[in-house]
Amino acid sequence: MKSYEERLKWFHEARFGIYVHFGLYSLLERGEWTMYSERIAPKDYDYLADLFNPRPGAAAEWCRIAKAAGAKYIVLTTRHHEGFSLFDSKYSDFTSAKRGCKRDIVREYVDAARAEGLKVGLYYSLLDWRYPGYFNPEKYPENKESLVEYVHNQVRELMTNYGEISLLEYDGGWMADLNPDKEYQINFWRARELNAMVRSLQPDIIINNRSGLPEDLDTPEQVIKAAVPGRGCESCMCIGDTCCWGYTRNNPNWKTSTQLIQHLVNAAQGEANYLLNIGPMPDGRVRTEEYDRLMDVGTWLNANEKAIRSSQRCELIGTSVPGVVDLNLQGPWTRKGKTGYWLIFRYPGCEATAVRVGTRPVSARLLATGKELTVGYDEKAGKMTIKGLPVLPPDRHCSVIEVEFEDVPRLQAEPDLAEWIVR
Ligand code: GLC
Numbered sequence: 001m002k003s004y005e006e007r008l009k010w011f012h013e014a015r016f017g018i019y020v021h022f023g024l025y026s027l028l029e030r031g032e033w034t035m036y037s038e039r040i041a042p043k044d045y046d047y048l049a050d051l052f053n054p055r056p057g058a059a060a061e062w063c064r065i066a067k068a069a070g071a072k073y074i075v076l077t078t079r080h081h082e083g084f085s086l087f088d089s090k091y092s093d094f095t096s097a098k099r100g101c102k103r104d105i106v107r108e109y110v111d112a113a114r115a116e117g118l119k120v121g122l123y124y125s126l127l128d129w130r131y132p133g134y135f136n137p138e139k140y141p142e143n144k145e146s147l148v149e150y151v152h153n154q155v156r157e158l159m160t161n162y163g164e165i166s167l168l169e170y171d172g173g174w175m176a177d178l179n180p181d182k183e184y185q186i187n188f189w190r191a192r193e194l195n196a197m198v199r200s201l202q203p204d205i206i207i208n209n210r211s212g213l214p215e216d217l218d219t220p221e222q223v224i225k226a227a228v229p230g231r232g233c234e235s236c237m238c239i240g241d242t243c244c245w246g247y248t249r250n251n252p253n254w255k256t257s258t259q260l261i262q263h264l265v266n267a268a269q270g271e272a273n274y275l276l277n278i279g280p281m282p283d284g285r286v287r288t289e290e291y292d293r294l295m296d297v298g299t300w301l302n303a304n305e306k307a308i309r310s311s312q313r314c315e316l317i318g319t320s321v322p323g324v325v326d327l328n329l330q331g332p333w334t335r336k337g338k339t340g341y342w343l344i345f346r347y348p349g350c351e352a353t354a355v356r357v358g359t360r361p362v363s364a365r366l367l368a369t370g371k372e373l374t375v376g377y378d379e380k381a382g383k384m385t386i387k388g389l390p391v392l393p394p395d396r397h398c399s400v401i402e403v404e405f406e407d408v409p410r411l412q413a414e415p416d417l418a419e420w421i422v423r
Pocket of ligand 1: 033
């Protein structure tokens with residue numbers, strides 16, 4: 001049996017994964033909540049299953065793009081809230097194996113991910129909008145029981161039929177009436193029994209916190225959060241608007257590549273991961289707005305991955321609140337042992353100064369090119385000066401300086417805030 005740390009080792013090394021939201025909702029082009037938000041009855045939604053026909057090789061394309069973007073793992077919605085399974089199931093006829101294209105998309109995806117050397121993650125929604133027993137368990141108790149049976153059976157299929165699964169991302173575990181009582185939710189889904197079964201079939205798996213139980217991973221949405229020390233954390237975010245995980249034809253607010261890289265950096269500085277979503281088009285292709293940005297992230301990450309993979313928290317200024325870069329400095333820090341990485345977004349040109357540096361820097365270089373820089377240090381003032389930087393930012397998104405310190409870089413205490421004036 002591996003320890004918690006051993007099981008999460010690959011996850012911390014990775015720091016970056018790609019989420020794929022794909023299902024019947026993709027055909028409607030209005031996001032993955034369309035069935036519910038437009039109250040489309042299951043009988044009127046059913047026809048979409050016969051139209052579902054992603055082009056051959058779609059899953060392989062998602063995986064190739066994920067790899068080129070620098071992701072080390074990928075997570076596919078095997079069944080979202082609409083109830084359509086992208087896998088062959090004995091417990092449902094509403095699947096891609098029995099309707100439309102008659103293909104097991106999960107099988108294609110799992111094979112493609114392995115071919116690219118990506119760890120395999122599966123998303124599975126506990127709730128299924130086709131079950132009245134989910135919305136009103138008191139009125140439809142038998143239907144509620146059959147929903148939970150079906151969920152347990154499908155999770156068993158996913159954990160049995162596709163080889164090693166590295167990550168299980170539950171979703172939709174909340175109660176329809178939004179009853180916040182966790183114990184009620186856990187009992188509703190029989191989550192303890194469910195997760196014990198998962199672990200007996202996949203002993204090394206990482207499970208997220210959305211079945212009601214905390215399990216291994218926190219999964220904040222649309223916000224970057226630092227990990228609770230000792231726990232896995234993965235911020236799940238969209239490239240476009242926050243309600244558009246599934247393909248949305250008109251998606252007005254695309255984040256810039258620089259913003260996406262900042263989110264990745266902010267996650268890494270809090271020892272957390274960044275799971276960035278794509279919502280492929282009805283035929284499975286990845287839209288240009290997403291593709292182009294992912295290629296930018298990949299180019300940056302390939303050149304700077306030492307600052308991101310297996311990153312540790314660094315005390316130096318710029319790191320205290322993920323998502324916020326403090327005190328008008330140039331950018332946050334990450335660290336690996338005694339090596340600090342200064343991730344500069346607001347490039348100062350020629351010379352960069354860091355304050356409250358309590359550990360002596362020994363040498364510095366531009367991470368992407370290896371160009372050596374001159375590092376000066378005034379120990380009393382806690383000031384580190386890096387000279388010899390190019391006038392223009394070497395990287396238009398984020399230029400990274402690697403600094404070797406004598407010891408683990410520490411923040412210098414500043415008990416008297418006026419000290420620097422009178423010194
Ligand atoms: C939410 C949404 C959903 C999306 C998911 C991603 O819970 O219901 O549509 O799949 O988060 O994490």
